[in-house]
Every structure is written in C-alpha cells, then in structure tokens.
Amino acid sequence: MSAKFGLMDFKYNNSRKHISISIPSTTEAMSPHIKSSEELRVLGINLTCFSQPTQFFICVAGVFVFYLVYGYLQELIFSMEGFKPFGWYLTLVQFGFYSLFGLVELQLTQDKRRRIPGKTYIIIAFLTVGTMGLSNTSLGYLNYPTQVIFKCCKLIPVMIGGIFIQGKRYNVMDVSAAVCMSLGLIWFTLADSKVAPTFNVTGVILISMALCADAAIGNVQEKAMKLHNGSNSEMVLYSYSIGFVYILLGLFCMGGLSPAVAFCSQHPVKTYGYAFFFSLTGYFGISFVLALIKLFGALVAVTVTTGRKAMTIILSFMFFSKPFTFQYVWGGLLVILGIFLNVYSKNKDKMQLPSLADIRNKIFSARKSRLLSQTV
Numbered sequence: 045m046s047a048k049f050g051l052m053d054f055k056y057n058n059s060r061k062h063i064s065i066s067i068p069s070t071t072e073a074m075s076p077h078i079k080s081s082e083e084l085r086v087l088g089i090n091l092t093c094f095s096q097p098t099q100f101f102i103c104v105a106g107v108f109v110f111y112l113v114y115g116y117l118q119e120l121i122f123s124m125e126g127f128k129p130f131g132w133y134l135t136l137v138q139f140g141f142y143s144l145f146g147l148v149e150l151q152l153t154q155d156k157r158r159r160i161p162g163k164t165y166i167i168i169a170f171l172t173v174g175t176m177g178l179s180n181t182s183l184g185y186l187n188y189p190t191q192v193i194f195k196c197c198k199l200i201p202v203m204i205g206g207i208f209i210q211g212k213r214y215n216v217m218d219v220s221a222a223v224c225m226s227l228g229l230i231w232f233t234l235a236d237s238k239v240a241p242t243f244n245v246t247g248v249i250l251i252s253m254a255l256c257a258d259a260a261i262g263n264v265q266e267k268a269m270k271l272h273n274g275s276n277s278e279m280v281l282y283s284y285s286i287g288f289v290y291i292l293l294g295l296f297c298m299g300g301l302s303p304a305v306a307f308c309s310q311h312p313v314k315t316y317g318y319a320f321f322f323s324l325t326g327y328f329g330i331s332f333v334l335a336l337i338k339l340f341g342a343l344v345a346v347t348v349t350t351g352r353k354a355m356t357i358i359l360s361f362m363f364f365s366k367p368f369t370f371q372y373v374w375g376g377l378l379v380i381l382g383i384f385l386n387v388y389s390k391n392k393d394k395m396q397l398p399s400l401a402d403i404r405n406k407i408f409s410a411r412k413s414r415l416l417s418q419t420v
Contacts, residue, residue, distance in 0.1 A: 100339075103335050118322060119188045133308070135180045139284045139288040140288055141323035160274040169284070171261040172257075179250075195258065202263065214343070277331075
C-alpha cells in the first residue's frame with residue numbers, strides 16, 4: 045500500500061513501516077524568484093560567473109566610465125546660456141528616459157514580477173526625486189565643483205543612516221575613511237571657490253537637502269533589495285516612473301512646465317539631445333551602483349562613487365578651464381587615504397600589512413646584505 049503526498053512517498057509493508065523522502069532536482073524545486081536572485085545581471089553581464097574581486101572591478105569600471113561622461117554632459121548642459129532655471133525640467137526628462145530604459149530592460153528579463161512593495165517604492169521615489177532634482181537645480185546657483193563637493197560629503201550621513209535605518213555598526217577605520225574622504229574633497233575644491241567664488245545661500249540649501257535624501261536612499265535601497273530580492277531593472281523602473289509623476293505634478297502646479305518646454309523647443313539638440321545621452325550614461329551608471337549596493341553594501345558603493353566624483357572634479361578643471369594649485373594635490377591625497385582605509389577595513393584578512401617589527405627587520409636585513417656586498 046502506498047500513498048503520495050506532495051514530495052513525500054509513504055511506503056508500508058507487512059514487516060515494518062518506513063518513510064522515504066524523494067528530493068526533486070534543483071531545477072524543479074527552485075522557483076523563478078529564487079533562480080533570478082542567484083543571478084545578478086548588469087547590462088546583460090552575468091556577474092555571478094566571476095569571482096568577487098572581478099565583480100568589484102567590473103562594477104567600479106562601469107561606475108567610473110559612465111558617470112564621468114554623465115558629469116561632463118551635465119555641466120555642458122548647464123553651461124548653455126539661459127538653461128539654469130530649468131533644472132527640475134531636466135530632471136523630469138531624465139526620469140522619463142530612465143523609466144523607458146528600465147521598462148525595456150525589464151522586458152528582456154525572464155521574471156518580470158514586482159517583488160518590492162509599492163509603499164517602499166513610493167518612499168524610494170520621493171528620495172530619488174529629492175536627491176536628483178535638488179542636485180540638478182542647485183547647479184543654477186553653484187559652480188559644478190562646489191556642487192560635487194557637497195555631494196561627496198554624504199559618506200558620513202550614509203553611515204549615520206546605516207546605523208539608524210539598518211542598525212549597522214562601523215569601526216574606527218570606516219569612520220576615519222569617511223572623514224578623510226570628505227575633508228580631502230572639501231579641501232580639494234576650496235581653492236577653486238577662492239579663485240572663482242559663485243557662492244549662493246539658495247544653492248547651499250538645495251544641495252544640503254539633496255545630500256540628506258542621498259544619504260538615506262542608499263540604505264533604503266539596500267534594505268529593500270536584500271529583503272525582497274528585487275532586481276536592478278525593477279528598482280529603476282518603478283522608482284523613476286513614480287518619481288516622474290511627482291515632478292510632473294510639481295512642475296504643473298508651480299507653473300514651471302510651459303517656460304521650460306518653450307525654451308527646450310528652441311534648442312532641441314542641445315537640450316533633448318544632450319539629455320538623452322546624459323540620461324543613458326546615468327542609467328548605465330546607476331545599474332552598476334545598484335549592483336555594488338547589492339553585492340557589497342551601501343558604504344562601499346558610496347566610497348566608489350565618491351572616488352568617481354574626485355575624478356569628475358579633475359576632468360571639470362581640465363575641460364572647463366579652471367586654475368590649478370597644490371591644494372588640489374593635498375586634498376586628493378586625503379581622498380586616496382580615505383579610499384585605502386575603507387578598502388583595508390573591508391579586506392583585513394586579505395591585506396596583511398607588515399608590522400613595525402617586520403619593517404625594521406627588513407631594513408636591517410637589507411642593510412646587512414648591502415654591507416656584506418661592499419665587503420666582498
């Protein structure tokens with residue numbers, strides 16, 4: 045006599061009774077949700093096929109390449125005469141392109157289900173609108189390096205957000221890395237603000253509000269993606285499409301939609317054309333940032349993007365004729381020190397630094413070898 049209940053076969057005979065459990069194959073037992081969470085694809089690249097250091101290198105390379113072009117195009121758009129008052133409209137166009145790109149990418153994936161709750165996306169969209177809209181608008185009041193340096197200071201708020209939102213605890217080296225990078229980047233652009241100050245209290249308020257939203261969004265995204273195993277394309281599609289509605293309603297209510305449309309229609313190539321490539325590189329960049337968040341956490345992702353911002357400032361000086369002083373060098377060295385401290389904090393076991401005794405023994409052995417060679 046035998047009866048089958050799901051995955052368990054109960055078999056009976058006259059002498060004894062025993063239970064045999066048949067385990068299905070991996071393909072049969074695993075749901076599409078779990079299978080998709082095992083694979084992390086960014087722009088068609090399956091990162092799970094590579095080792096962890098290779099994954100980190102690919103993500104960092106993607107962030108640097110695409111966001112450097114992104115930063116150049118952003119400054120180029122705002123350098124156009126008469127465009128500075130329309131930062132929110134540029135954000136609206138950018139969100140529209142992001143939503144379209146996310147929809148196309150999501151259609152190319154096998155599992156198209158939304159896993160993260162809609163309430164979470166409402167919060168993420170609000171934070172995304174805050175960080176990108178206020179950041180774009182601040183360029184109408186601040187020069188580009190000053191805006192970037194304010195954004196780079198989000199390392200410390202991200203750590204504070206990680207403590208309060210996710211209950212994280214950071215060691216002294218992580219805190220030292222954040223302080224070094226923030227102080228280094230502030231020092232890096234202080235010289236520029238002294239030579240060509242374009243300081244405005246309104247711009248400072250806008251970028252400070254963007255900084256607060258930016259500090260929270262990485263932790264919220266990390267918590268949502270880990271809790272619900274959401275994909276990058278899903279995160280981009282829903283957060284930016286909801287954010288598009290927020291900005292559209294805001295511009296319509298404030299009466300800022302018609303002047304922006306009228307201005308951009310007079311310069312379609314320099315506005316919509318540049319905005320397309322600006323959004324495309326930003327979309328590719330945010331895909332690699334989300335992969336960094338999912339693989340290595342929000343603090344590592346912010347560290348990488350902060351290093352990218354330092355490179356963006358250097359390119360801004362090169363392409364837009366800014367003076368050079370050695371204060372940039374000292375600030376850059378502080379940034380490099382902060383990056384090293386953060387990487388070392390995350391890889392203490394793999395990066396065994398020599399102790400003072402080891403260094404002293406190596407110096408003595410090298411000196412002894414040199415004396416022996418001179419004697420011979």
